[in-house]
Amino acid sequence: MSEKLADWTTGEAAIVYQSCAACGARQYFRRGFCASCGATELRELRASGEGTVYAASLVCRAATPETKAHVPYNIVLVDTDEGFRMMAHGDTDVAMGDRVTVRFVQFAGRVVPCFAKASQPDRTERWR
Numbered sequence: 001m002s003e004k005l006a007d008w009t010t011g012e013a014a015i016v017y018q019s020c021a022a023c024g025a026r027q028y029f030r031r032g033f034c035a036s037c038g039a040t041e042l043r044e045l046r047a048s049g050e051g052t053v054y055a056a057s058l059v060c061r062a063a064t065p066e067t068k069a070h071v072p073y074n075i076v077l078v079d080t081d082e083g084f085r086m087m088a089h090g091d092t093d094v095a096m097g098d099r100v101t102v103r104f105v106q107f108a109g110r111v112v113p114c115f116a117k118a119s120q121p122d123r124t125e126r127w128r
């Protein structure tokens with residue numbers, strides 16, 4: 001019933017979120033219940049990997065020896081098109097309000113989601 005989709009935390013190039021069957025709320029962190037209404041009927045879905053940057057902060061000092069080669073790097077909070085907010089890596093030119101698309105990169109020996117500026121300004125009509 002509650003099938004777990006593979007995502008980047010298990011080496012798959014994908015972002016997975018949960019959607020509540022009762023109230024429709026969406027959440028990024030896997031929980032056994034909906035953070036909005038407490039229902040336990042949650043579906044797992046793959047995100048499109050597109051969104052808008054809510055916040056970005058450039059890390060200039062490595063936290064660990066393994067991350068030293070990557071400095072400076074950007075940590076971003078992204079409001080995804082699916083409606084949940086997630087923290088991830090971002091290109092250093094990504095700033096608040098930018099439309100972004102995810103790709104997956106090697107970082108300190110792991111594959112992590114990293115958001116880059118969407119290649120085209122988004123002029124298409126959105127129906128969601």
Ligand SMILES: [Zn+2]
Nearest residue numbers: 020023034037
């Ligand atoms: Zn709910």
